[in-house]
Amino acid sequence: MTGRDPERLPARSPSLIKPRRLHAGDRVAAVTLSWGGPGQFPQRYLAGKRQLEEEFGVELVEMDHTLADADWLHRHPEARAEDLMAAFADASVKGIISTIGGDDSIRILPYLDLRVIHDNPKVLMGFSDTTITHLACLKAGLTTFYGPAIMAGFAENGGLFPYMVDSVRRTLFELDPVGEVTPNTGGWTAELLTWAVPENQNKRRSLNQSEGWKWLQGTGRHRGPLIGGCFEVFDWLRGTEYWPDAAWWDGALLFLETSEEAPPPSLLGYTLRVYGAMGLLQRLGAILLARPGGEVAPADFCKYDQVLLEVVSDELGLTNLPVVAGMDLGHTDPVFVLPYGTMAEVDCDQRRFSIVESAVTE
Known part of the structure; x- marks a missing residue:
């Protein structure tokens, strides 16, 4: 088993209503x-x-x-x-x-x-x-x-x-259409400046050097709807009526980010292993993992990547499934916006991520 075909275009997903776009004055x-x-x-x-x-x-x-x-x-x-x-x-x-x-x-x-x-x-x-x-x-x-x-x-x-x-x-x-989303190059931060000190509001947080996203595996282009969220919170709904229906997983680009509580890499691995046992990871078009949130040393970011690949590639044999890590979303700043259910595309060969349709209407 090697995962999705390298040129899997496009996936089909349940239809959603798109909201009207915002305007100045709204x-x-x-x-x-x-x-x-x-x-x-x-x-x-x-x-x-x-x-x-x-x-x-x-x-x-x-x-x-x-x-x-x-x-x-x-x-x-x-x-x-x-x-x-x-x-x-x-x-x-x-x-x-x-x-x-x-x-x-x-x-x-x-x-x-x-x-x-x-x-x-x-x-x-x-x-x-x-x-x-x-x-x-x-x-x-x-x-x-x-x-x-x-x-x-x-x-x-x-x-x-x-x-x-x-x-x-x-x-x-x-x-x-939102179009290509490129990595932030202006530095990122997860520094915690207490909100209890009003003077901190005018103090800029210190920035770490942006290292770009990590394309861990996968070939070709894969297009599918975006689903996901905060890793811990997303999993709290497993087993409830609000857990995404099976149809949502087929070809989906699953985005996950860890909170400021900095769950350990092992917890990410345990949970992904469960999703594999449920047959969910095998249905995906790609996995998009954010830069870890919380007080995690940048030198330890690779531990999250390693455990993800251990489950996806080594254990499940999904060697063609695109996996991109270190993305700018969630609990480090700045972030880009991800619209649920909207079609997006990962191009592993060109190392490009794009949201290929508009997420709003007139």
Whole structure:
């Protein structure tokens, strides 16, 4: 067994509704789906709001509980779900952006109405624990966007990263196919500057040299829909009704990124081994792995690559399956935006990654 054919074009996937693109002047809702970060660090939230509005010309509006006390929000997942449903149902709101991640947005699932999401398609973006909401929207039939949140991304210390700004604009605001996504060359960071010190907001984080992406294996071109998310959160939904249906895995480009908690390489290997036992990895068109999040020394990044190849290539014999690592998404900055269910292409011979269609409509 060697994996997918080198020229596998195109894959077919379940159809999704694409939301309308964003425009300057649009009202965009800030929703707190998990941890109540805006209530705990309001100055950080306001910095993200200001930088988002100034760069893209949108109006960011809060829902009833966006700024609520973090402890209260933890006790009331139904209030977080109410905000999300209200944002989808409000025709004056053209987009939704998660304020921040966390670890318990899975608790909002019983309170979601997927029909409301399906009947009111609009841009929704976030990352990390927002993976839960992305997969709920996938089940509802809506394309959503794995990308920056208000407090982590748009509130970047000292100003926004141009690499991220360009990706958000191309993906959410423009009708043309997103096109080729190139590696960030301007340096990356995972430095943690505490939000409890307001003065840190104007202090730029230190950057590491960008080393480019690593094309670990694979030949030819492979095209398929994008699915995935934060590695730990994505797997929390395994066995639930929100886990992607089998049809989504056929030819898919699976993107995974690890959180700031820095799960060890062994956990990545154990989980991928389970996906192999389920017959899922054998159906994929490619695996896209982000640069590890959290306090992981760059010298140890290769350990994640090694365990991935051990499972995919050595154990499962998927030697033709494209595997790209060190990508600019997730819990290091800056990031590019990935639209769920949208067709993308990995060209192993040219070492190019492209999103080959528009993720939005007029």
